[in-house]
Amino acid sequence: MSEKPGTLVLLVEDNEVNAELARALLARGGFEVLHAATAAAAYSMARDAQPDLILMDLQLPDGEGLSVVSRLRADPDIEQPVIIALTAYAMAGDEAKTREAGCDGYITKPFDTRSFTARMRSIMADRSSQKQI
Numbered sequence: 001m002s003e004k005p006g007t008l009v010l011l012v013e014d015n016e017v018n019a020e021l022a023r024a025l026l027a028r029g030g031f032e033v034l035h036a037a038t039a040a041a042a043y044s045m046a047r048d049a050q051p052d053l054i055l056m057d058l059q060l061p062d063g064e065g066l067s068v069v070s071r072l073r074a075d076p077d078i079e080q081p082v083i084i085a086l087t088a089y090a091m092a093g094d095e096a097k098t099r100e101a102g103c104d105g106y107i108t109k110p111f112d113t114r115s116f117t118a119r120m121r122s123i124m125a126d127r128s129s130q131k132q133i
């Protein structure tokens, strides 16, 4: 089973190994993938491409991922995507911080390669069912 065609994911991750792994898993799952490695690129690509889902690393070379999320959530020119934080540490308070910034959830690194794509599909399916209400 593949994600429906045309589901566009913006993957924001500056670590090359993590980015390549996530990109491969998403592509295998049938998602279209764009990749950004900086906060600046993430912001402009989100505006230009209007992705359905953004996977946002929290620590980027030129700033905090959560600052980008806050800016995107406040931007009237963006059709609001699902945003999932990618966090390398499972610290208490992290989830609250990511939700305050406007994330819909988070996943921890290193990625669980066996469940990653299914998790993405389930996130997007939840989004679709919410839209129907």
Ligand code: MN
Binding pocket: 013, 014, 015, 057, 058, 059, 060, 061
């Ligand atoms: Mn990083």
